[in-house]
Amino acid sequence: MATKIYTKTGDKGTTSLIGGTKVPKSHLRIEAYGTVDELNSYIGLCRDLLTDERTRHILHEIQDRLFTIGSSLACDPVKELKMRIPDLKEEDVTLLENEIDRMNESLEPMKSFILPGGHNTVSQIHIARCVCRRAERCCVRLELESLEMEAVIIKYLNRLSDYLFVLARYTAYLLKAEEIPWKPRV
Numbered sequence: 001m002a003t004k005i006y007t008k009t010g011d012k013g014t015t016s017l018i019g020g021t022k023v024p025k026s027h028l029r030i031e032a033y034g035t036v037d038e039l040n041s042y043i044g045l046c047r048d049l050l051t052d053e054r055t056r057h058i059l060h061e062i063q064d065r066l067f068t069i070g071s072s073l074a075c076d077p078v079k080e081l082k083m084r085i086p087d088l089k090e091e092d093v094t095l096l097e098n099e100i101d102r103m104n105e106s107l108e109p110m111k112s113f114i115l116p117g118g119h120n121t122v123s124q125i126h127i128a129r130c131v132c133r134r135a136e137r138c139c140v141r142l143e144l145e146s147l148e149m150e151a152v153i154i155k156y157l158n159r160l161s162d163y164l165f166v167l168a169r170y171t172a173y174l175l176k177a178e179e180i181p182w183k184p185r186v
Contacts, residue, residue, distance in 0.1 A: 019076035028145065032138035033073035039135050040066040042128040046167075049121040052174060055167065058099055062160065065092050069153050073139070077148035088152050096159045103170040112181040114169070119177035122168050129164035132157055 009015075014022050015030060023030065040063050047059040068086045116126035136157040142149050172179050 017076040018071070018074050019078075021076040021078075028138065028142055029073055032135065032142055032149075033070045035131065035135040035138050036066055036070045036073060039128065039131045040070070042124070042131050046121070046125050046128050049124055050171065052171075055170075058095075061095065062163075065156065069156065072150060072153065073142075088150060088156055090152065093152065093156050093159050096156070096163045100159075100163050100166045103166050106173055107166070107169050112183070115180040115182050116168070117180050118172055119175050121175065122172045122177055125164055125168040125171060129161050129168065132161040132164055136161065 010025065013025050015025050016022050017029065043059055043063055043066070047056050047063070050056055050059070065088060068088050071086060072088070117123050136154060139149060139154050139157060143151070143154065169179065171177075
């Protein structure tokens with residue numbers, strides 16, 4: 001018999017962090033790792049839409065790092081030292097920076113702000129970027145409220161949103177889709 005997916009333990013609006021500490025489902029830590037999970041799902045969609053194998057590989061790596069971040073955020077920080085939760089590393093940030101630089105070599109310099117759009121895949125990547133920024137804001141709030149989290153998580157999410165912006169531009173370039181410059185009303 002298959003294991004049931006429902007446990008009914010959260011029916012009253014609480015859940016447990018890794019380590020067993022019960023918190024309300026509205027807790028900022030739950031909001032943060034839930035948003036990271038949403039981002040991971042959206043990046044999976046983007047990965048499915050792309051055909052460039054190198055980019056698909058990098059997005060798979062990013063999804064793995066987002067699981068690492070989610071594990072860290074889902075863990076009771078007081079009990080985390082006793083558990084084997086994988087760590088995010090500076091090299092993970094460096095990978096994103098190297099990929100940003102690589103993609104930028106093919107792109108024309110920006111002359112104005114760019115509106116999301118021009119192709120369905122490009123638009124989906126921009127949505128992933130926005131979800132990434134929301135995840136970053138949740139983590140910044142965690143840090144500001146002294147709810148303990150690794151500083152490299154915020155750095156990674158910040159760089160990831162930059163990566164996703166450049167990936168949207170690079171994808172438009174590969175698809176020969178026009179970028180839409182923002183032309184403000186005067």
